[in-house]
Amino acid sequence: MTKTNSSIFHFAIIFILILEIRTQLSNESEFLVDRSKTGLTHVPKDLSLNTTILDISQNYISELRTSDIISLSKLKILIISHNRIQYLDMSVFRFNQELEYLDLSHNKLEKISCHPTLNLKHLDLSFNAFDALPICQELGNMSQLEFLGLSATQLQKSSMLPIAYLHISKVLLVLGDTYGEKEDPESLRDLNTQSLHIVFPTRNEFHFILDVSVSTAVSLELSNIKCVLDDNGCSFQNVLSKLQKNSRLSNLTLNNIETTWNSFFMILQLVWHTNIKYFSISNVKLQGRVDFRDFDYSGTSLKALSIHQVVNDVFSLPQGYIYKILSNMNIQHLTVSAAHMVHMVCPSQISPLLYLNFSNNLLTDMVFKNCANLANLKTLSLQMNQLKELANIVHMTKEMKSLQQLDVSQNSLKYDETHLPGCGTFSSLSILIIDYNSISNPSADFFQSCQKIRSLKAGNNPFQCTCELRDFIQSVGQVSSEVVEGWPDSYKCDYPESYKGTPLKDFHVSQLSCNTALLIVTIGVSGLVLAVTVTVLCIYLDLPWYLRMVCQWTQTRRRARNVPLEELQRTVQFHAFISYSGHDSAWVKNELIPNLEKEDKRICLHERNFVPGKSIMENIINCIEKSYKSIFVLSPNFVQSEWCHYELYFAHHNLFNEGSNNLILILLDPIPQYSIPSSYHKLKALMAQRTYLEWPKEKSKHGLFWANLRASINIKLMDKAKEISHTQI
Numbered sequence: 001m002t003k004t005n006s007s008i009f010h011f012a013i014i015f016i017l018i019l020e021i022r023t024q025l026s027n028e029s030e031f032l033v034d035r036s037k038t039g040l041t042h043v044p045k046d047l048s049l050n051t052t053i054l055d056i057s058q059n060y061i062s063e064l065r066t067s068d069i070i071s072l073s074k075l076k077i078l079i080i081s082h083n084r085i086q087y088l089d090m091s092v093f094r095f096n097q098e099l100e101y102l103d104l105s106h107n108k109l110e111k112i113s114c115h116p117t118l119n120l121k122h123l124d125l126s127f128n129a130f131d132a133l134p135i136c137q138e139l140g141n142m143s144q145l146e147f148l149g150l151s152a153t154q155l156q157k158s159s160m161l162p163i164a165y166l167h168i169s170k171v172l173l174v175l176g177d178t179y180g181e182k183e184d185p186e187s188l189r190d191l192n193t194q195s196l197h198i199v200f201p202t203r204n205e206f207h208f209i210l211d212v213s214v215s216t217a218v219s220l221e222l223s224n225i226k227c228v229l230d231d232n233g234c235s236f237q238n239v240l241s242k243l244q245k246n247s248r249l250s251n252l253t254l255n256n257i258e259t260t261w262n263s264f265f266m267i268l269q270l271v272w273h274t275n276i277k278y279f280s281i282s283n284v285k286l287q288g289r290v291d292f293r294d295f296d297y298s299g300t301s302l303k304a305l306s307i308h309q310v311v312n313d314v315f316s317l318p319q320g321y322i323y324k325i326l327s328n329m330n331i332q333h334l335t336v337s338a339a340h341m342v343h344m345v346c347p348s349q350i351s352p353l354l355y356l357n358f359s360n361n362l363l364t365d366m367v368f369k370n371c372a373n374l375a376n377l378k379t380l381s382l383q384m385n386q387l388k389e390l391a392n393i394v395h396m397t398k399e400m401k402s403l404q405q406l407d408v409s410q411n412s413l414k415y416d417e418t419h420l421p422g423c424g425t426f427s428s429l430s431i432l433i434i435d436y437n438s439i440s441n442p443s444a445d446f447f448q449s450c451q452k453i454r455s456l457k458a459g460n461n462p463f464q465c466t467c468e469l470r471d472f473i474q475s476v477g478q479v480s481s482e483v484v485e486g487w488p489d490s491y492k493c494d495y496p497e498s499y500k501g502t503p504l505k506d507f508h509v510s511q512l513s514c515n516t517a518l519l520i521v522t523i524g525v526s527g528l529v530l531a532v533t534v535t536v537l538c539i540y541l542d543l544p545w546y547l548r549m550v551c552q553w554t555q556t557r558r559r560a561r562n563v564p565l566e567e568l569q570r571t572v573q574f575h576a577f578i579s580y581s582g583h584d585s586a587w588v589k590n591e592l593i594p595n596l597e598k599e600d601k602r603i604c605l606h607e608r609n610f611v612p613g614k615s616i617m618e619n620i621i622n623c624i625e626k627s628y629k630s631i632f633v634l635s636p637n638f639v640q641s642e643w644c645h646y647e648l649y650f651a652h653h654n655l656f657n658e659g660s661n662n663l664i665l666i667l668l669d670p671i672p673q674y675s676i677p678s679s680y681h682k683l684k685a686l687m688a689q690r691t692y693l694e695w696p697k698e699k700s701k702h703g704l705f706w707a708n709l710r711a712s713i714n715i716k717l718m719d720k721a722k723e724i725s726h727t728q729i
Contacts, residue, residue: 036079043068051075056446057103058082066092077101081124084108090115090138104128105149123147126174126199133159140166147171148193153178155187155210163192170195170207177201185211197221205229206236227259231288234263240270250277257281260288261314265325272300282308290318295325304333304355319343327351332713337361342373346371359383359407365392372399379405383433387411388441405431409457413437433457435490440464444471447479456483459490465499465507467514471505475637508674516663574604576664577627581637581644584668588633592666595706601713629662629713634692635669639676664712665692 031050040059047054049139051072062084069075069105075096085107085509091100094117101122109128114136123142125134126149133152139145140162146169152159166398171193176291179201188196188211196217202224212220220243227234243249251269259267264286271279278301300329323345326336335357342362347353350373358367363385368374377400384404390413397403406429413434418441439461447453463469476484484491493499576596580588596603604627610619624630664688696705 031074034122047072049074053077055079056083060084062086064088064092066095069093070095072096075099079103080107082106086129087111089113090118093118100144109134112136116141117460118142119144121145122147124172126151126172129176131176132156135159135162137162139163142166150174152176154182155179156184157187157189160188160190164190166192168193170197172197172199174199175201177203180208183209185209188212192216194365195219195221198223200224202226206234208239210239211233211242212239213244213249213468215245215246216248217246218248219253220249221253221255223255225254225257227257227263228287231260231262231267237263237266237270240267240274243271243276244274244517247275249275251280252276253280253282255281256283258285258287261286261290262288262293262318262331265290265293268305270298272296272302275301277301277303278306279304280306282306284308284310285313286310287313289314290321292318292321295328297330298329299331302331305329305331305411306333306335306337306357307339308335308337310336310339320345322347329353347373349373350375351377353377355379357381358385361385363387365389365396369397371396374400376402378402379407381405381407382411383407384410387413390415390437402428404428405433407433408437410436411432413439415439418443429453431455435459435461435486437461440495441466441468442472444468444475447471447475447483454483455485457485459486462494463491463504463510464495465493465502465504466496467509469504469507470509470514473507476504571716572626572628572717573602574609574623574627575601575715575717576629576631577604577623578631578633578653579644580633581635581641583637583641584633584635587668592631592633596710596713599710602717603711627717629664631664631666631713634665634667634671634687636671636675638668639671662707666709667692667694669695 031048033047033051034055035044036055036057036059038059040056040061042061043056043064049071052074054072054075054077057079058081060083061080064080064085067353069078069092073095078096078101081103082105085104086109086399088104088109090113092100094115097117099118100120103122105124106127108112109125112125116138118138119142121144123139123145125145127149128134130150130152132154133150133156133641135150140595143166145163145166148163148168148170149172151174155175169180172192173188175198178204191214193214193216196212196214196219198210198212198221200206200223204226206225206227213221214220222239225236227236243252252274254267257264264284264676267281273296284307284610294393319342323341323343326334327345327347328349328351330352332352333355334353335355337357338360340362341358342364344358344363344367346368353374354376356374356377356379359381360383363382367387380397380400380403382393387408388411390408391570393406393408393413397406414437429450432450432453432455435457439458441464442458443449446456476487481487488503490506491504493502493504497545499507534673578588578592592601604623606619606623609623610616611622614622632638632644667687671687673684673687676687693709696702
């Protein structure tokens with residue numbers, strides 16, 4: 001774990017230095033060469049002369065010579081860590097005058113020879129095989145040195161003298177496995193650094209007496225501490241007790257600790273009464289019992305306590321006692337993460353806590369139930385726990401009147417009401433992080449009720465793309481893109497299946513389909529408009545007339561099929577007999593007869609088919625009986641004609657009594673009812689029922705009129721009947 005943390009730190013330093021170099025070389029060409037993890041056994045020869053950054057780490061290089069890098073005059077950063085170098089003469093870099101960063105950590109170095117011309121900013125010799133500290137007189141001339149990594153199995157106070165006058169920002173000191181056989185407690189007294197990180201050897205028990213209270217240090221990190229043999233403490237507590245001598249020390253980090261529960265609380269109590277303001281403990285393994293002891297919260301300078309990565313070997317613990325000690329800490333910032341914590345109680349009195357982080361634990365909805373003593377809390381993080389109901393979170397935080405930032409991401413939160421409530425209970429909330437949960441329908445009025453929200457992170461939830469989500473999507477479009485973090489990439493539909501994976505910004509549904517009342521009104525209005533439009537069109541285009549014509553044509557065809565064809569063909573000689581007034585003869589001769597006879601229809605007319613010598617009445621009766629249909633051309637002239645009266649009189653007594661199938665009435669001109677004689681009572685009845693063909697005045701309708709009329713008299717006459725009719729003609 002120590003090597004991993006050290007590597008992370010080194011990479012951070014490299015990144016910062018690279019940015020600095022790039023700023024300085026903004027007007028010059030830059031060249032980065034990365035040959036790490038490529039199985040090299042020597043420095044490659046094909047490097048560009050413009051190389052400024054060279055990474056040949058994690059290879060098998062065992063030697064570094066002048067000829068390897070003499071041509072790299074522009075080299076500023078050289079990373080050669082994790083190789084097999086045993087000896088190094090620093091003079092190999094005498095031609096690399098711009099070199100500022102040199103990482104030789106994690107090699108097998110036992111000895112180095114210094115060179116006076118180097119003036120590095122970063123020199124890392126940690127995790128090597130040095131016996132004594134690799135500090136030479138020339139090292140004291142590196143006035144720009146900001147980071148120094150060292151390793152040794154022996155420490156002597158005199159070894160630090162060459163660098164005593166340097167103001168080094170950070171020193172990393174890795175102690176070898178055999179350290180402690182001849183230990184000088186005052187070895188670090190003359191070290192001048194702001195930040196000191198000491199990596200102790202990984203032994204069975206911490207027994208060192210090294211004084212780590214370097215007077216100039218503001219930050220101290222101690223790694224690899226094992227204190228398990230004595231449940232009442234070990235020599236490590238003696239080391240911590242000396243920290244009080246350094247009034248400047250404000251940051252303390254303990255990394256990779258294995259101890260008992262009682263020793264753990266003793267460490268907390270010791271640090272509590274120092275000048276340390278920020279205390280961080282990570283990678284902790286705890287064992288043993290817990291004795292019930294009062295924790296003295298008085299007289300502390302501590303502002304923040306962070307505990308990360310806790311493993312507990314004891315299955316039966318007085319958890320209530322542990323939770324009580326943590327919750328009642330009178331500090332401003334408290335973090336307990338990745339500690340397998342299943343619960344947390346409320347402080348017993350009004351707490352000064354401003355920041356509370358319980359992420360990556362096993363907390364459930366029962367945490368902080370009925371808690372009213374966190375009124376000052378501004379930031380609460382419950383990320384990566386086992387929270388289920390968002391309603392419980394709302395209830396849990398309703399007494400946290402000062403809460404500004406809430407992080408409940410990566411849980412299994414759902415909500416049965418609005419799914420993402422407004423800020424009615426979060427009057428001061430400005431940051432809400434609720435991504436990676438089971439929120440499906442965020443509240444449409446969320447941003448209206450959360451006026452102080454400046455950041456919402458709610459992506460990667462199973463959004464249901466329905467009408468309920470439409471208003472939320474619209475409200476997102478009305479706020480700044482900086483407010484909704486991750487929009488639009490992290491906001492996608494999960495349901496229905498047809499929309500799955502669709503970004504919410506591309507999900508569109510109309511207002512009409514989401515408003516039932518509006519849909520009904522729209523359908524009703526559309527139906528009414530359609531009905532009015534159809535009615536107007538029918539009137540304008542005279543559609544009823546067309547319908548009547550089609551209906552009469554259909555009825556005529558049906559009636560014709562009901563009469564046996566053989567019977568009609570034996571008696572019928574003409575397709576139709578026409579009765580009309582002489583005043584209407586022009587229309588009959590110019591319109592009616594030509595349009596009927598052009599399809600070989602035989603028409604019976606009195607002026608050409610009456611037999612001379614017979615009476616007029618006899619001829620009328622004979623023509624009507626020998627015609628398939630009788631056509632009466634009705635007009636005001638018709639009802640005033642005496643002969644027409646006779647013809648209709650005969651038809652009235654001989655045809656109407658048998659049915660009206662053979663009678664066709666054509667209304668040439670409108671006939672007022674009062675002008676029809678009273679003896680024409682059946683004609684009045686027929687006229688009242690509108691069972692007649694009306695001659696259209698519009699020329700565009702004539703074609704349909706003639707087709708309808710021809711269809712009504714259509715019958716195949718027998719050859720004998722045709723011959724008779726021709727003979728009569």
